[in-house]
Every structure is written in C-alpha cells, then in structure tokens.
Amino acid sequence: xxxxxxxxxxxxxxxxxxxxxxxxxxDRYFCWAPFDQQTKYEIGVMIGNEGLAPSQVQKRYRRPAxxxxxxxxxxxxxxxxxxxxxxEKWGRSRVVVRYSVNGHEExxxxxxx
Amino acid sequence: MAVPTVIANPLNLSGLSLPPQVVxxxxxxxxxxxxxxxxxxxxxxxxxFLNVFDILPPEPFQFALRAALVIGSLGLLFTRRIRTxxxxxxxxxxxxxxSSRGYYGNNKTFVAxxxxxxxxxxxxxxxxxIHWQLALVYFGAGLNKVLDPDWQSGQFFHHWATDRLxxxxxxxxxxxxxxxxxxxxxxxxxxxxxLTLALLTLFPRFHPAVIWGSGLFQSGLLLFTGDPxxxxxxxxxxxxxxxxxxxxxxxxxxxxxxxxxxxxxxELLQKIDFDPIFNWRPLQSNAGDQFGLTKDQLRQxxxxxxxxxxxxxxxxxxxxxxxxxLFAMTxxxxxxxxxxxxxxxxxxxxxxxxLLPISNPIGNLVYGWIARHRHELLAGETCELPxxx
Numbered sequence: 001x002x003x004x005x006x007x008x009x010x011x012x013x014x015x016x017x018x019x020x021x022x023x024x025x026x027d028r029y030f031c032w033a034p035f036d037q038q039t040k041y042e043i044g045v046m047i048g049n050e051g052l053a054p055s056q057v058q059k060r061y062r063r064p065a066x067x068x069x070x071x072x073x074x075x076x077x078x079x080x081x082x083x084x085x086x087x088e089k090w091g092r093s094r095v096v097v098r099y100s101v102n103g104h105e106e107x108x109x110x111x112x113x
Numbered sequence: 114m115a116v117p118t119v120i121a122n123p124l125n126l127s128g129l130s131l132p133p134q135v136v137x138x139x140x141x142x143x144x145x146x147x148x149x150x151x152x153x154x155x156x157x158x159x160x161x162f163l164n165v166f167d168i169l170p171p172e173p174f175q176f177a178l179r180a181a182l183v184i185g186s187l188g189l190l191f192t193r194r195i196r197t198x199x200x201x202x203x204x205x206x207x208x209x210x211x212s213s214r215g216y217y218g219n220n221k222t223f224v225a226x227x228x229x230x231x232x233x234x235x236x237x238x239x240x241x242x243i244h245w246q247l248a249l250v251y252f253g254a255g256l257n258k259v260l261d262p263d264w265q266s267g268q269f270f271h272h273w274a275t276d277r278l279x280x281x282x283x284x285x286x287x288x289x290x291x292x293x294x295x296x297x298x299x300x301x302x303x304x305x306x307x308l309t310l311a312l313l314t315l316f317p318r319f320h321p322a323v324i325w326g327s328g329l330f331q332s333g334l335l336l337f338t339g340d341p342x343x344x345x346x347x348x349x350x351x352x353x354x355x356x357x358x359x360x361x362x363x364x365x366x367x368x369x370x371x372x373x374x375x376x377x378x379x380e381l382l383q384k385i386d387f388d389p390i391f392n393w394r395p396l397q398s399n400a401g402d403q404f405g406l407t408k409d410q411l412r413q414x415x416x417x418x419x420x421x422x423x424x425x426x427x428x429x430x431x432x433x434x435x436x437x438x439l440f441a442m443t444x445x446x447x448x449x450x451x452x453x454x455x456x457x458x459x460x461x462x463x464x465x466x467x468l469l470p471i472s473n474p475i476g477n478l479v480y481g482w483i484a485r486h487r488h489e490l491l492a493g494e495t496c497e498l499p500x501x502x
Contacts, residue, residue, distance in 0.1 A: 008233040008242040011226065012249060019253045023260075029162070032253025034219035034345065036261060038273050062159055062215030068277065079214050082160045102263045103272030 026074040039073040041099040042066040043080070047091055060087070073101055077109055084111055123190040124438050125387040131195050133388070134354040135231050135240050137438050139199050141351040141445050142224055143189035145344060146202065148449035152179040155205075158212040166212035174212070181205035185228075196232045203228030220345035223250060227352055239317065243355035247327070248314040255307030264304065267296030274299075278338060306330050320356040328353055335461050339454025347445060354441075360419045363392040364436065366429075367406070367416040370395025373491035374483075375415070385439050391417075414484055426484070427476035431467065 015030065022031035043065050045052040054065035061079050063069075069076055080095055087093070095111040123140055126133035146152070155178050157171035166174070185202025188194060206225035209216050226246055234240040263269040271293055274283035287295040310327055313319040331349045335341060369375045379393055394400030396411035404423055406416060414426035417433055424432050434440045444464055451457040466472050483490070 002235070004233040005235070005242070008230050011230065012242070012245050015226075015246075015249050015253070019249070019256065022253075022257065028257065029217065030222065031257065032219060032250045033257040034254065035342070036254075036257050036264070036269070038269065038277060062156065062213075075214070079160060082214070086160070102269045103276055104263075104268075 026072070027078055028072040028075070033072070035070045037070070037072050037101055038103070039069040039071070039076065039099055039101050040067075041069065041073070041076060041097055043076075044096045044098075046094045073099055073109075077111075080111055119192050119194060121191060121193040122387050123442075124385065126438055127388040127390075129193055129195050130236055131231065131234060132236065132238075132240060132359065134357045134359045135234055135243070136195055137441065138243070138351050138354045139189050139195055139228060139231050140438070141354070141441055142228060142344075142348060143186040143198075143202065144442055144445050145347040145351075145449055146182060146186045146224070147190075148446055149344070151344065152182045154216065155179050155182065155209045156213045156216045159216075160214040161212045162214070162217075163211055166208075169212075178205045178209050182209075199228045199232035203232065218343060220343045220348060224344050224348045227348055240355045243352060244314050244320075247323075247352050247355075248311045251307045251311035251314070251327075255304055255311060258300070258304045258307070264300045267293040267298075267300045269296075270299045270303075271296035274337075280337065282337075314356070320358070323356050324353045329465075332461050332465055336458050339458050341448065341457065347449070351441075351445075358420060360390065360436070362420075364390055364417055364419045364433065365400065365404075366391045366393050366433065367396050367400045367404075367411055367418075368393060369412060369415070369487070370397045372487045374487045377491055382433070382437075385437060390436050391433065414480070427473065427480040430480070431476070435468075 015032070018030040019032065022028055022033065028036070043057050043061070043063070045057055045060065052060065057063075057065035061083055063076065063079065076097065076099070080097065084093055084095065093111075097109040098106055099109065100106045121129070126136045126140075129136050131139070155175060157175045158166040158169060161167060181201050182205040185198045185200075185205055188198030189202060192198060203225045206221050207229065210218070210222050210225060223246075227243065230242040230246055231240065234242055258264040261269070270283075271287070274280045274296070275287070283295065283299075289295075306326065310323060310330070313323050313326065328350060331346055335346050341347060366379075368379055382391065383389065383393070396408060401407065401411045401416070404416070404418055410416075410425075415429055416423065416425045417429035418424075419432070419436075422432070444460070447460050448457055451460065
C-alpha cells in the first residue's frame with residue numbers, strides 16, 4: 001500500500017474509533033454528531049462573593065454567557081470544567097449552568113459538582 | 114515574459130497532480146474559505162485536545178495558522194501545486210481545531226479532512242479516501258441520531274423547528290397531524306437518509322444516487338433553515354464532486370456550423386472552457402455518424418456525448434455547464450456572499466430548479482424557440498462550414 005493511502009486509512013480509522021468511543025462517553029467530539037442537540041443555557045459564575053458579568057463569562061469560556069448550543073450539553077460542561085481547573089490557581093469559583101436540552105424541563109449543572 | 118509553470122488558472126482542472134474532480138473539490142473549498150473570511154475565526158489555543166498546544170506562544174501560533182490558511186487557499190486556486198497547498202490549508206484548519214475547544218466544530222474538521230485526504234488521493238482512479246470519509250460522516254451522524262431518544266420520538270425536530278427556527282411550513286404541517294407525528298417523520302427520514310447514504314457511498318454503482326441524494330438532502334436543509342452552518346453546506350456539496358464520473362476524454366459537442374448565433378455561443382463557451390473539456394464538431398462534418406445521428410436530428414438541436422451518455426438540446430446544455438468549473442464556483446461565490454438567509458434560499462432553489470428534470474418543460478420550450486429562430490438571431494453572421502472532421 002502506498003504511504004499516502006496508508007496515512008489516509010489511518011486518519012479514517014481514528015474517526016471510526018471516535019465514533020465507537022462516543023457510545024461510552026458523554027461528549028461527542030470527532031464522532032460526526034453535528035446538530036444533534038439543541039441546548040439552551042445560561043452560565044452564572046461566582047468568584048468569592050462576586051458574580052462575573054456576561055462579557056467576563058464570554059472571555060473565560062469563549063462561549064456567550066447565555067445562548068443556544070447546537071451540540072451536546074456535555075461540551076459546555078467539559079469546557080467549563082477544564083477552564084476552571086486551569087484558573088483555580090487564581091481562586092476557586094462556583095459555576096451554575098441552567099440548561100434545557102431539546103425543549104425539555106430546565107436542569108442545573110454545577111461546578112464543582 | 115514567460116509565466117512560471119507553477120501558476121495556474123483556477124478554471125483549469127486538467128494536467129495537475131490530482132484528478133480534475135478532486136482539484137475542483139479543493140478549489141471550491143478554497144474559494145469558500147476565502148469568501149467567508151474563515152481565517153478570522155481561528156483562535157489562539159484554548160483548552161486544546163492535545164496539551165502540546167498550551168506551550169506554544171498563542172498569538173504567533175494564531176497568526177501562523179491564519180497565514181497558512183490564506184496562503185493554502187490562494188495556492189489551491191492559483192497554482193498547480195494542489196497537493197502541497199491542500200495539505201497547508203487542511204493542516205491549518207485541523208491544527209486550529211485540535212488547539213481550541215472554542216473553535217472546534219464538525220464543519221471545520223470535515224473541511225480539514227477533505228483537503229488532507231484530497232492531497233493523499235491517487236492521481237488516477239476514483240478518490241476512495243474521500244468516499245470513505247463521507248461514508249463515516251453519514252454513518253456517525255445517523256448512528257448518533259438513531260440512538261438518541263429525542264430523535265426517536267421527534268422531540269428534537271419539533272423543538273428545533275417550532276421554538277428555535279419558528280418555521281411556518283413545519284408549524285402548519287405539524288398542526289394538521291397528531292402531536293409529534295410530523296416531527297417523527299422528519300427525524301426518521303433524516304436518520305434513514307443518513308444511514309442509507311453512508312451505505313451507498315461504498316458502492317460505485319450507486320454513486321449517482323449519492324450525488325443526487327446527498328445534494329438534495331443538504332440543499333433541503335439550507336432551504337429549511339436558510340443557514341449554511343458555517344462551512345458545512347459548502348463542504349458537503351463540494352465533496353460530491355469526488356463521486357462524479359469525470360470524462361476521461363473530451364465531451365463531443367455537435368453544433369450547427371452554419372449558424373452565426375451557434376458560433377457566438379460556442380465561442381463564448383470556449384472562452385470559459387480552459388481545459389478544454391469540449392470537442393466542438395460541426396454537424397456538417399458528419400460527426401453525428403459515430404452516434405447514429407442523422408443530419409436532420411442534428412439540425413433540430415445541439416447534441417453532446419460523454420462517457421455513457423448522449424443528450425440534446427436543453428439537457429445537453431445543462432450537462433455541459435455542470436462540467437465547467439466556473440458554474441460551481443459562481444454558485445459557491447453567490448451563496449457565500451449572500452446578504453442573508455432569504456437570498457441563500459433563493460439561489461439554492463433556482464440552482465435546484467435548473468438541475469432537476471422539473472425544469473425540462475420550460476427549458477425545452479426556451480431552447481426550442483431559440484433553436485427554431487437561431488438563423489435570425491444574429492443576422493449576417495451565418496455561413497456554411499466546409500465538410501471536414
């Protein structure tokens with residue numbers, strides 16, 4: 001097999017692995033699940049006794065403080081968790097995400113859980 | 114001064130290191146990336162998928178990726194080094210995806226992989242890597258949906274079309290039926306279409322069905338939402354060129370050499386046919402003999418013959434235009450530069466109308482009128498061509 005074809009097959013095999021992996025985890029990265037969920041959300045962040053403004057939330061997570069995400073809600077939780085682990089050396093924060101998936105009842109997700 | 118051989122006309126697809134349809138695929142993606150100013154979306158590393166991106170200087174890294182994307186796209190359009198610049202542009206997007214969860218998106222990943230797999234494709238034979246890529250995309254999408262309770266029940270579609278899009282067509286249809294029946298129908302049609310397309314991509318004899326099925330499916334999505342979903346619509350449609358059976362030899366076009374209007378039309382098409390892909394033969398040259406066509410038949414309408422097909426009149430013109438890269442590039446540019454969803458919908462609807470047999474009655478009517486009056490349209494321009502092949 002030519003090396004170019006072998007490399008192409010490897011790239012495709014990695015994606016096949018990601019599709020299988022998605023069956024066992026909450027996130028949906030690299031498994032071709034575009035637009036499979038509508039997550040309406042609102043993020044609230046408290047550092048000490050002070051709440052962050054929407055623009056600060058946007059800067060912190062590179063996501064609007066409230067909006068609709070066209071992907072798994074777990075991508076949002078994943079981003080917040082990773083960002084908070086990164087920022088915790090500058091002070092612990094408390095995050096509350098109120099969210100609703102595909103029009104179902106509103107739920108809450110908190111960090112730290 | 115001689116033009117360096119590395120420079121290429123973006124409308125010239127042949128004689129390059131990849132099959133013509135793969136070159137067109139890459140150039141359509143490059144055009145989309147440039148016209149949508151996609152480089153501006155590339156971020157500095159943020160919660161990367163690979164930790165190595167955290168140790169790179171953020172701003173220089175972002176600048177390098179943006180520059181690579183622009184250079185790669187321009188190189189794809191204006192040089193003969195298709196493989197090299199497909200790797201540069203594809204790698205720039207893939208690195209941007211891997212380095213930032215904020216930038217991550219299925220549409221961007223798909224474009225990156227299409228470009229990279231194009232570069233890895235063979236110069237000869239069908240681009241199977243791209244076929245398998247589309248199969249994986251449809252399989253992954255269909256599988257994820259079929260296992261999701263909100264897709265099984267229709268809840269996803271009902272919420273999306275009613276609360277998010279406020280689509281009046283869906284709301285009306287839904288109101289005529291019991292609760293969630295319309296939504297369930299849309300959800301299961303989508304799942305069925307995606308899983309069927311995933312399967313069909315693997316069998317070459319079904320590739321025409323893939324082109325029509327996927328093309329209509331993605332166009333339907335744009336008509337419904339008015340949204341190209343960033344790069345998704347463009348890349349899904351461009352990928353279908355990998356399934357096209359591109360003519361190995363030139364398409365024979367038999368035209369009326371005694372007609373000034375026909376000559377003017379031929380010269381216009383020749384000006385934008387840079388490969389060239391058309392072999393123009395006047396009907397007076399007995400070119401119809403090899404296809405069993407009489408002069409009388411040839412006088413009725415223009416005829417075009419490619420691998421396994423022979424068409425005349427409006428259908429022939431339509432097929433010829435599809436093989437000109439300018440046709441697809443113009444459509445991509447028009448959609449990418451559209452001021453809003455309504456204009457996008459209109460363009461896609463008109464293109465579909467043109468490509469589907471539904472336009473045949475009116476197309477044949479217009480063509481027939483022009484064919485009957487062709488000797489009057491450019492008076493003084495007619496002459497009989499000598500009988501030569």
